[in-house]
Amino acid sequence: MELEDQEKIIETIQAKFEGEILRTEMLYDFLTITLKQEKIIEVITHLYHHPDTKFQYLTTLFAVHYPDQNQIGMVYQLHNLVTNLRIRLKIYLPIENPTVPTLTGLFAAANWMERETYDFFGVLFEGHPNLKRILNVEDMIIFPLRKEYPLEDQVREDKNDLMFGR
Amino acid sequence: MEVKQPATDQFYQPREKQYTYLNLGPTHPATHGIFQNVLKMDGEIIVEATPTIGYIHRAFEKLAERRPFYQITPITDRMNYCSAPINNFGWHMTVEKLLGVEIPKRVQYLRVIIMELARITDHLVCNAVIGVDTGALTGFVYMFQQRELVYEIYEEICGARLTSNIGRIGGFEREWSPKTWEKIHRFLKEFPLVLKEFEDLLNRNRIFMDRTIGCGGITAERALNYSFSGVNLRAAGVDYDVRVAKPYSSYEDFEFVIPVGKNGDVYDRFMVRQEEMWQSLSIIRQAIEKMPEGPFHAKVPDFYLPPKEEVYNNMEALIYHFKIVMGETDIPKGEVYHCVEGGNGELGFYLISDGGRTPFRLHMRRPCFIYYQAYPEMIKGSMLSDAILTMSSMNVIAGELDA
Amino acid sequence: MEEINPLNQYIPIGLMFIVAVGFVATTMLVTHLLGPKRNTQIKLQAFESGIPSIGNARIPFNIKYFLIAILFVLFDVEVIFMYPWAVNFEELGTTGFIEMVLFISTLLIGYFYIKKKGALTWED
Amino acid sequence: MEATTASGIKLGTKPEGVEGPGFFATSLEKVVGMARKNSIWPLPFATSCCGIEFMATMGAHYDLARFGSERLSFSPRQADLLMVMGTIAKKMGPVLRQVYEQMAEPRWVLSVGACASSGGIFDTYSVLQGIDRIIPVDVYVPGCPPRPEQIIDGVMKIQKLVETESLRRRDSDEYKALLNKYGIA
Numbered sequence: 001m002e003l004e005d006q007e008k009i010i011e012t013i014q015a016k017f018e019g020e021i022l023r024t025e026m027l028y029d030f031l032t033i034t035l036k037q038e039k040i041i042e043v044i045t046h047l048y049h050h051p052d053t054k055f056q057y058l059t060t061l062f063a064v065h066y067p068d069q070n071q072i073g074m075v076y077q078l079h080n081l082v083t084n085l086r087i088r089l090k091i092y093l094p095i096e097n098p099t100v101p102t103l104t105g106l107f108a109a110a111n112w113m114e115r116e117t118y119d120f121f122g123v124l125f126e127g128h129p130n131l132k133r134i135l136n137v138e139d140m141i142i143f144p145l146r147k148e149y150p151l152e153d154q155v156r157e158d159k160n161d162l163m164f165g166r
Numbered sequence: 167m168e169v170k171q172p173a174t175d176q177f178y179q180p181r182e183k184q185y186t187y188l189n190l191g192p193t194h195p196a197t198h199g200i201f202q203n204v205l206k207m208d209g210e211i212i213v214e215a216t217p218t219i220g221y222i223h224r225a226f227e228k229l230a231e232r233r234p235f236y237q238i239t240p241i242t243d244r245m246n247y248c249s250a251p252i253n254n255f256g257w258h259m260t261v262e263k264l265l266g267v268e269i270p271k272r273v274q275y276l277r278v279i280i281m282e283l284a285r286i287t288d289h290l291v292c293n294a295v296i297g298v299d300t301g302a303l304t305g306f307v308y309m310f311q312q313r314e315l316v317y318e319i320y321e322e323i324c325g326a327r328l329t330s331n332i333g334r335i336g337g338f339e340r341e342w343s344p345k346t347w348e349k350i351h352r353f354l355k356e357f358p359l360v361l362k363e364f365e366d367l368l369n370r371n372r373i374f375m376d377r378t379i380g381c382g383g384i385t386a387e388r389a390l391n392y393s394f395s396g397v398n399l400r401a402a403g404v405d406y407d408v409r410v411a412k413p414y415s416s417y418e419d420f421e422f423v424i425p426v427g428k429n430g431d432v433y434d435r436f437m438v439r440q441e442e443m444w445q446s447l448s449i450i451r452q453a454i455e456k457m458p459e460g461p462f463h464a465k466v467p468d469f470y471l472p473p474k475e476e477v478y479n480n481m482e483a484l485i486y487h488f489k490i491v492m493g494e495t496d497i498p499k500g501e502v503y504h505c506v507e508g509g510n511g512e513l514g515f516y517l518i519s520d521g522g523r524t525p526f527r528l529h530m531r532r533p534c535f536i537y538y539q540a541y542p543e544m545i546k547g548s549m550l551s552d553a554i555l556t557m558s559s560m561n562v563i564a565g566e567l568d569a
Numbered sequence: 570m571e572e573i574n575p576l577n578q579y580i581p582i583g584l585m586f587i588v589a590v591g592f593v594a595t596t597m598l599v600t601h602l603l604g605p606k607r608n609t610q611i612k613l614q615a616f617e618s619g620i621p622s623i624g625n626a627r628i629p630f631n632i633k634y635f636l637i638a639i640l641f642v643l644f645d646v647e648v649i650f651m652y653p654w655a656v657n658f659e660e661l662g663t664t665g666f667i668e669m670v671l672f673i674s675t676l677l678i679g680y681f682y683i684k685k686k687g688a689l690t691w692e693d
Numbered sequence: 694m695e696a697t698t699a700s701g702i703k704l705g706t707k708p709e710g711v712e713g714p715g716f717f718a719t720s721l722e723k724v725v726g727m728a729r730k731n732s733i734w735p736l737p738f739a740t741s742c743c744g745i746e747f748m749a750t751m752g753a754h755y756d757l758a759r760f761g762s763e764r765l766s767f768s769p770r771q772a773d774l775l776m777v778m779g780t781i782a783k784k785m786g787p788v789l790r791q792v793y794e795q796m797a798e799p800r801w802v803l804s805v806g807a808c809a810s811s812g813g814i815f816d817t818y819s820v821l822q823g824i825d826r827i828i829p830v831d832v833y834v835p836g837c838p839p840r841p842e843q844i845i846d847g848v849m850k851i852q853k854l855v856e857t858e859s860l861r862r863r864d865s866d867e868y869k870a871l872l873n874k875y876g877i878a
Contacts, residue, residue, distance in 0.1 A: 108539065153812070
């Protein structure tokens with residue numbers, strides 16, 4: 001991913017969204033742009049339609065929980081199949097009410113990706129057609145992939161300290 | 167003159183249309199996996215399908231945050247268990263990219279051979295299952311026999327048949343035994359005959375073509391919008407293949423053709439998978455011819471158990487041995503995404519490590535999970551038997567669907 | 570050579586009938602007596618791949634399914650009449666042949682009537 | 694100890710099976726047991742990787758049909774043996790329980806693989822840690838996934854159980870207590 005491709009992408013974003021970009025860095029051959037939280041969907045739609053960039057393939061969309069800064073990071077990875085360029089957009093949401101507008105209007109693939117992110121992290125996607133848990137049991141109250149919840153199954157009683165000789 | 171309605175009319179009030187609800191549920195023999203669809207049907211035609219998945223959700227991503235790096239390999243090969251080695255090597259390459267390790271050419275070629283063998287077994291099972299769903303049961307029994315030969319090759323290399331846990335971060339555990347090469351050559355000699363026979367059985371078969379052409383199709387635009395990847399996208403007409411778009415493990419040294427379909431229906435997917443099996447066979451032959459000499463493992467001491475005699479008489483090897491076994495090897499901080507062309511599509515690993523001994527966050531881009539969303543749209547208006555055929559042609563593996 | 574009772578040519582058929590019915594009766598009886606029974610409420614429910622069934626099955630379905638079934642029965646009975654004719658084809662000679670052609674043609678008219686009325690069209 | 698009648702005649706030791714069920718050449722139980730043993734209809738409750746290994750077991754190389762269970766029955770109505778293969782998540786628990794309850798007596802359960810027997814390597818919040826928490830299991834097959842020979846060994850152990858089971862075990866009260874422990878009617 002040569003320099004001028006990066007410049008071009010950053011300019012297309014700067015042109016329309018002045019102060020949006022917080023940081024851009026090259027992480028192992030992947031251009032990562034960290035943006036403010038508010039206008040993420042407009043930026044993606046802009047990159048989707050703009051003739052220079054045309055990122056029309058959503059590779060993946062997921063969240064990361066940062067307990068120390070008590071934030072939830074959202075990562076969008078886009079891919080332009082024609083010019084074979086990939087970029088990664090990151091935003092950080094406060095953990096109290098992590099809400100972000102939905103992307104299902106632009107990409108039909110985002111439907112289940114967002115449901116899975118809601119299921120794991122509790123990120124609320126405004127305007128999502130049917131935001132329900134997809135992988136876990138419907139009546140589960142906790143968001144399991146947050147760091148404060150244990151991995152093990154709490155019902156199990158035989159894997160206690162006695163078994164490990166503690 | 168007002169026409170008097172016949173007396174019976176008041177009995178016949180037009181009632182709103184009633185539909186039957188059929189449960190293509192988790193324990194259904196035709197679903198070849200554990201996902202459930204409530205089908206709203208009008209007679210035989212499917213009006214609407216609401217899928218429910220998550221019946222074997224095993225929390226891979228949470229589990230990966232608790233295990234040291236080389237212990238995550240056994241999780242990855244339980245994701246797409248029809249082609250387990252591709253997941254393993256995809257994971258190993260992600261960690262190697264994070265560490266910045268330079269992999270010797272010989273290891274890359276050995277990995278290409280194993281990945282192509284795994285791709286053959288994945289496509290082989292899927293095409294045989296398409297045969298079963300259209301009624302050609304014998305094809306499945308013969309094709310599955312070939313899968314046993316590939317199981318034996320895996321056993322020679324890594325001891326396990328299905329969930330292979332093959333290789334290490336940086337290469338292979340030991341050099342391949344001559345028996346392995348003998349079995350690979352035997353497979354290369356026997357498999358093309360059976361594949362040719364299977365092809366003649368189904369390719370130009372009148373019944374098969376009538377059943378599969380035009381059934382469960384999807385256009386290229388909708389496929390791209392649903393982020394399809396792999397065989398289902400190529401069958402729809404888009405020639406996107408990670409091995410060519412972003413070559414890894416020296417795939418650029420081999421010439422192979424990417425088969426591309428036209429209208430993305432079951433027949434195109436079947437033909438793309440058949441052609442890809444022939445291409446994989448030719449890649450394996452090229453890899454065997456051009457196999458370079460060299461070590462079977464990169465210089466990554468803190469991930470590769472040193473040989474026993476070194477452990478006994480040299481302190482450093484002993485420390486490495488101890489740290490590996492106790493899982494205390496730390497990984498530098500970093501955030502990396504690496505994708506591999508799996509059996510079903512672009513299989514990506516997004517690894518965030520905070521310098522500890524276990525990953526801070528590991529997200530797996532699972533192609534099955536992403537393209538199975540389009541299933542209700544693909545079967546709307548088709549018959550029930552076509553819906554089952556579409557599901558088996560998409561090769562949805564439940565392990566990868568709900569990781 | 571005493572008189573052979575004409576009825577006893579039916580003995581083998583009777584025996585075969587008894588054996589058939591006997592086999593069915595004994596298996597039903599033995600399994601009923603030997604097999605343990607546990608009729609619980611859940612066991613009597615409909616099995617829909619493990620999920621409690623949704624909606625009810627008694628709704629009006631499309632008429633074409635019923636039409637196809639009845640027409641099949643009709644033409645199947647016609648074929649049954651052809652068997653005895655086909656077996657002793659020579660003895661019946663031309664008269665038998667003409668009678669059968671008449672029989673088949675009357676049903677053929679019925680077939681064309683159905684074709685015209687479109688009872689056999691499947692994709693509406 | 695020699696049994697003696699009132700008039701002092703010593704009775705010889707009785708041959709095995711002269712009273713009770715053994716009066717004929719063999720007992721009815723043995724005949725029924727042998728018949729059931731070689732005609733088990735398995736219900737392959739295959740969820741994940743063990744299911745693919747079961748396909749290899751049914752394939753031509755390791756052929757489970759040699760043991761009389763050629764015909765798989767996917768509906769619990771005609772199934773004798775419930776082969777639970779693969780991980781059972783908590784979302785799948787009620788489904789497994791309903792399938793087990795709708796199976797006709799006499800029924801046996803074979804739990805194939807570490808995930809079905811004890812949750813295996815997936816000790817996570819969403820996996821049922823062993824199916825014996827919700828249904829009684831007869832034979833456990835270790836392995837992840839077990840080799841086809843191990844699955845066949847499990848089926849042979851089930852056949853031994855089927856052969857030696859008495860006809861009245863399903864009505865005996867210790868079997869009823871076992872079912873009540875699981876809350877099965």
